[in-house]
Amino acid sequence: MTTTSDTTTSDRGTDGTGADGAGADAQSTKGAYVTAGQGFQRDTAYIETRITRDGRDGYPVEPGRYRLVAARACPWAHRSIIVRRLLGLEGVISQGITGPTHDKRSWTFDLDPGGVDPVLGYERLQQAYFARFPDYPKGITVPAVVEESTGQVVTNDFPQITLDLSLEWGEHHRDGAPDLYPEALRAEMDEVMQRVYTEVNNGVYRCGFAGSQESYEKAYDRLFTALDWLEERLADRRYLMGDTITEADVRLYTTLVRFDAVYHGHFKCNRSKLSEMPVLWAYARDLFQTPGFGDTTDFAHIKAHYYVVHEDINPTGVVPKGPDLSGWLTPHGREQLGGSPFGDGTPPGPVPEGERVDPAHTPLG
Template sequence: MTYVTAGKEYARDSRYLTTRITADGRDGFPVEPGRYRLVVSRACPWASRAVVVRRLLGLEEALPMAVAGPVHDERSWTFDLDPGGRDPVLGIERLQEAYLARDPGYDRGITVPAVVDVPTGKVVTNDFARITIDMSLEWTAFHRPGAPELYPAALRPEIDAVNEVVYADVNNGVYRAGFAGSQEAYDAAYARLFARLDELSDRLARSRYLVGDTITEADVRLFTTLVRFDAVYHGHFKCNRRKLTEMPVLWAYARDLFQTPGFGDTVHFGHIKQHYYRVHSDINPTGIVPAGPDLSGWLAPHEREVLGGRPFGDGTAPGPVAPGERVPAVVP
């Protein structure tokens, strides 16, 4: 598979299926517990946002999850982790089948996360930025008792503003560096990435969380990039001014979130490394997956409590991870 176009900067295809699942069903898809299936890969940072938010809000029973394997080919993500290589609910081998059921002429990316309507087997949406917001705003009838407010009305303008620059320069910025097809494109992406990380570090030196004094959607979005930084982005994507572990404020912030129920207990470092180093064959043609980095530091004390803040606001932490959704511990 080819991800780099020689002489060109990387441009993400952002043509998503934007149909929404809402409480009033105005797009034809009302919120109904058990009707939909959230398809993810734990390797993917965009899908990992949905996994974290779903767990924080307690939507595990209302919105069941299918986990695709960490690698894919030109056609699609596959369900090779399931017996017989088929999702046990949708009965399909490839996520592509659900996209083609929605649109036989579908010619865009077969991406995760995707929400599939189980009765029809059709993808409803793969609009990853909207999926997590709608989990917060449209699925409220099925939130667990004590679920946090991840997108509070009073803070939405600030959350949106933070999310916009974090997406452009960090979430997508690492890809713009890693998939750059020219030195100039790489240099520009690298500079933007680290300038923004420096700004975020300054902000987080004064505040435990990005917006307000509780975890919000903004923290979820930054976390899923930071948790992959040393494992894949630093080396594989050449984002190597410093490792995350060499950026004291961001490293402590990331550890704080990782050790918060709902974050680190959704992260599968094995899947992350398998995906990036095996799938991106044009920038890692040997397919060799590095043995490192050492993950034990993720459990080291972060001392961010001195900044105050209440992770879940007036809510509570989610309970234990469901047995079928557990990930390997970073330190066995």
């Protein structure tokens, strides 16, 4: 990994699924996620190639050269969708969206006409990985950045992708774009993001994919210890790092917005619902109601992915009708803490045509 803010040695493993991806397990059409008697360990060895101003890895920053392939269902990919929108890079880096489910081979472009990505000409994201690495041995994960001209994957290093969108693509940011990784806060931010990753982002997976009672209970306790810490931290500050949104908020949001819909029940993270944690619930609603967050959130894709793909946890494949989503638009009161989402900047404009979430997928009442 090229950044330490999202991984620890204890979180390295060989689960075969990477971020959110299709593994190589042959026991199931969709892949197995739980190993009996063991705790969950995430494989965090991603393709470390970077897109940079100086092009030192062979991939320079260049508008129109790359395509971000993401799944609205996946929290790791959702980060990149949000950051791309907040920074106004929609006209600079194109975006392809996969369907919410995948089989053991790959994410697929089943939402596009004919099931083919209109830019890459691929049916499966796997094709972009194999175009560069014919014997690629690991899971096919999202997000992935693909070079349009060659159809080859450049990187799937999801924490570095979003940081580089901030740090390397600055010349192409929209006017009024926020500074999501402010230099003066980076040391503290890295510590906060590290804890959010290990204890919350990945913590819910350690609960859901636990293969023993002992590993589940340890993961459960770690998760809610961290959520209690976040309740306290956010009680007197509007955002994780103070008065404005940063990358740290993006990373926490994508787990919180999935909590009641998926993690509370499906992953057995059931001490409290998000809606029963007053500070985090208000904080999450504040973000949801901010352009770039709620307008990139697709609850139908989220629920379909987890409840259909994880068939060893939910063998019936039944997708719950709930929860009631109307609370996401209720007043949050967080503005009383001061600050503003974009500081001296401005919110992003309307979602581009063709990138809007289907309103039927987020029925808010």
